[in-house]
Amino acid sequence: EVQLVESGGGLVQPGGSLRLSCAASGFTFSDHYMEWARQAPGTGLEWVGRSRDKAHSYSAEYAASVKGRFTILRDDSKNSVHLQMNSLKIEDTAVYYCARSVFLGPYWVPFVDWGQGIQVTVSS
Amino acid sequence: DIQMTQSPSSLSASIGDRVTITCRASQGISNFLAWFQQRPGKAPKTLIYAASSLPSGVPSKFSGSGSGTDFTLTISSLQPEDFGTYYCQQYHVYPFTFGGGTVVEIK
Numbered sequence: 001e002v003q004l005v006e007s008g009g010g011l012v013q014p015g016g017s018l019r020l021s022c023a024a025s026g027f028t029f030s031d032h033y034m035e036w037a038r039q040a041p042g043t044g045l046e047w048v049g050r051s052r053d054k055a056h057s058y059s060a061e062y063a064a065s066v067k068g069r070f071t072i073l074r075d076d077s078k079n080s081v082h083l084q085m086n087s088l089k090i091e092d093t094a095v096y097y098c099a100r101s102v103f104l105g106p107y108w109v110p111f112v113d114w115g116q117g118i119q120v121t122v123s124s
Numbered sequence: 125d126i127q128m129t130q131s132p133s134s135l136s137a138s139i140g141d142r143v144t145i146t147c148r149a150s151q152g153i154s155n156f157l158a159w160f161q162q163r164p165g166k167a168p169k170t171l172i173y174a175a176s177s178l179p180s181g182v183p184s185k186f187s188g189s190g191s192g193t194d195f196t197l198t199i200s201s202l203q204p205e206d207f208g209t210y211y212c213q214q215y216h217v218y219p220f221t222f223g224g225g226t227v228v229e230i231k
Contacts, residue, residue, distance in 0.1 A: 045160075045168065045211055047220040063219045096166055104174065110215050111158060112179060114167045 002026040004098050009119045012088055020083040022026035022098030022115055029079040032088035033101035033117065035110045036072060036083050037119075048096070051081055066092075088122045095119050100111060126150050126214050129221035135181045136230045143199040145226045147212035152192045156216035159188055162225075163208040171210075172197065204230055 008020040036048040038050070049062040051072040060072045071084040081098060095117040102112040127150035137143050147157065155175035160168040170179055172188035175195055178190045197205055207230050212223040 014182040044225045045162075045213070047213075047222065050218075050220075061218050104177075105173075107156070109158070109173045110220060111160070111168070111213070112170055112173065114169070117167050 002057060002100060002113045004100060004113060006115045008082075008099055009118035009120045010097065011123065014090055014122055016088050017026050017084070017086045018088065018121070020085070020096055020098075020118060020119060021065065022081045022083075024081070024100070029098065030076040030117075033108050033110070034072070034074065034081045034099055035099040036057035036081075036096060037099065037111065038092075038096045038120075040091070040094040046094075048083070050101070052099045080124075084118070088120075090122050093122045095121060125220055126153065126217060126221050128212055128214055128221050128223035130212055131209075132226060133224065134227040134229065136231050137202050137228040139202055139204065141208075143202050143228065145197045145210055145212075145228075147190075147195045147197070147223050149193045149195075150216055153214045153216035155191050156214055157188075157190070157195050158213045158215065159186075160211045160213065161206075161208050162211065165193050168211065199228075202228075202230070206230075215221045 001026045005023045011016045034051045051061045069087045073082040097110040097117045098115045100113040101108045103111045129148045157175045162168040171186045176188045177198040187198045209225045209227050211225050
């Protein structure tokens, strides 16, 4: 069974940093792209970014709203992916989800499996 | 960025009703479209990918269709467990974008 468990959320002041982690199990982590999305209170879903696999040099894509502030890091040896969030803003307050992409030839399908989500609150 | 517009924004239907939700992309996305269900306080769940394919474990009462710019999600016979918010998402080009959601209520 695929499991994705986020951790590391909490309360942080504007301008601060936070690192979210997503522990994966039930599949060969190193073979998959991984995604992050978020949901601000009472609003819809927003894609945050994607991490490709080792075969694609662990390259990443980011939403414009987080580019230059957020970094997705992978640790295939620990079956985990991290979202390093710097220079946090009040508008980054949201529930953050990690998700697994699946290769369904010839394309990667994002968000096939989701974690339970973790709350991040940016406030002074 | 590609804008995804869902309609209606909310609907109320009776048990057993056939329900259809539409999603329109601001430019062509081939069939790179997914649908998700989200119950209050829970993580989203994938219902459809590639516009019409169901992941394993998703009931066949859910179906998707469309290509290019216009897509639909249909629930053939609405059941109490189907309440929640439904989102479409395009993954044809970055940034991936979601529709604004459709809230489904049971009458």
